[in-house]
Amino acid sequence: MASIRARADSGKLFFDFRFQGVRCREQTLLDDSPANRRRLEKVLQRIELEIHQGVFDYSAFFPGSKLAATFAVAGSEAPRETGLGQPTPQVDGPAVISAPPPSAPVPASTTRPTIGAFTETWQLENQVTWRRSYQRTVSDIVTKHLLPRFGARDVGSLLREELLQLRSELAKVKGRKKETLSPRRINAIMNVMSLILAEASDRYKFTSPYYNIKPLRIPKSDVEPFTLAEVQRILDTVREDFRDYYTVRFFTGMRTGEVDGLKWKYVDFERQLILVRETIVLGVVEEDAKTIESVRDIHMSQVVYDALKRQLARSGRLKGFVFCSSTGHALDHNNITKRIWYPLLRHLGLKKRRPYQTRHTAATLWLAAGENPEWIARQMGHTSTEMLFKVYSRYVPNLTRKDGSAFERLLSERFASSAQNVVVEGAHHHV
Structure with a gap:
């Protein structure tokens, strides 16, 4: 099985894979580290994909390797034997690269790379501007939906009708909940495809086939805030060790990743502020918030202040996350939702709603209380008051x-x- 390994003598990483029945080991100058392994694993995934598709060009990845010359002479046939009739030895390839190639260089037979090769380059060039969660999203889209279909194609060979067909077939793909992919997910996949083609067309001077392809209409998401009476019932009934957690959620409008990633160093009791500076996504702390506007200071109401003071007695000694396990680890929001949130709503006879509705609840309660819309927008991390009036205003009459x-x-x-x-x-x- 193909893998990235480290030399015992130098600690340098090398590729270990099989091609045409021959074990190939190509050394790099990269030290063994998680970041370097991730970089090389991406290259290795590309190598395996091209081998599987029958388009792998050994010399494109390892131009200085003796094995590259051997495969070039042998052509498409596996170099099973040397000219003396002896088996080809399984030796380390001599090629040494200072950094993993972001993609296979363009084969001599064409002036443009494959979509798979260019996509690898595009990802490496842009990931420095992406949040880690978005890097994972793009990688998932590319690996699952784009490379299997178009990876071996010339980057300038796609037709518009092929893109439309891709979108049509994506609508039939089963998602995580055994339902078809949502319009939002399909749009995200197609958007990545359009960005790749836009950059490639600019570099290689061809017209991108991605034109006049409109995104699918996304159904308006349900905004179902809780009434103040329902909030009171929830807080009166929930487990004591989670009462302060949901109090903060209901009365600050914080997103799930923001409240779960909140650390004590960002709680300012003296000024009664919660500083939103980090968020947690899929168990990984992001050192920047969702958007520029998401980096904000939330004013604590007295109810929130009291809740955080009580929580300080529980987890303050750990000096890490505000809401965490007994060992100081961040909460697993999926686990909490299944074990605490949904059972609680069922027990109270309330309609099943995502925990994110606590954020919507804060917005509607602030509006109902007559707070300044601009202040509410800042608390929520919105760029303007437009979202408030567009999404929440229809709930205000029933409250006030x-x-x-x-x-x-x-x-x-x-x-x-x-x-x-x-x-x-x-x-x-x-x-």
Whole structure:
């Protein structure tokens, strides 16, 4: 099985794989480290894919290797024997590279790389600007949906109808919950394809086939905030060790990754602020928030302040995450949702809703209380107040009864006053 290994004498990493029945070991100058292993594993995945597709060019990856020359002479046939009739020895290839090639160089027969090779280059060039969670998303899309279908193709050979067919077939693919992929997921996959083709077309001077392909319409997501009475029932009933956790969620509007990734160093009791500086995604702490606006300071209400003070007595000694396990590890939100959140809603007879609805609840309660919309937007990490009025305003009338009745009262008072004046003036004229 192909692998990335380290030499016992120098600690340098090398490729170990089989090609045409021959064991190939190609050395690099990279030290053994998790980051370097990840880099080489990506290259190895590309090698295995091309071998499987029958398009692997050994000299493209390892141009200085003696094995590359051997395979070039042998052509498509496996170099089973040397010219003396002896088996080809399984030796380390002499090629030494200072860094893993981001992709296979362009074969001599063409002036453009394959989609798979260019995609590897594109990822390596752009990942420095991506959050780690998005790096994983792109890698997943490329590996599962793009390379198996187009990996061996010339990067400039795709037709628009092939992209439309890809989108059509994605709509039939089963997702994690045995349902077909959502329009949002399909759009994400197609967006990665469009970015790859846009960059390739700019570099290799061809017209990208990705034109006039509109994204699928995404159904409006359900915003189902809890009423204040429901919030009270939840907090009165939930397990004591999670009461403060959900109190903070309900009354700060923090996202799941933000509250789960909150550390004590970002809790300022003196100024009564929660500093959102990090988030946690799939168990990995991201040192930057979701967007620039997500980096914000949230004002603690007295209820939140008291909840965090109580939590400080539980986990403050660990000096890490605010909400964590007894050993100080971050919460697994999927586990908490299944074990705590959904059973609690069932017990209370409340409609099943994602924990993210706690964020929507905070927004609607702030609006209902008459807080300044600009202040609410800052607390939520929104760029403007547009989201508030577009998404949440329809819930406010039911909470505050400000549903046109205030305007009705204004008109009634004004016109009632005018009517009384008319009556009085008429009486004076009559006298």
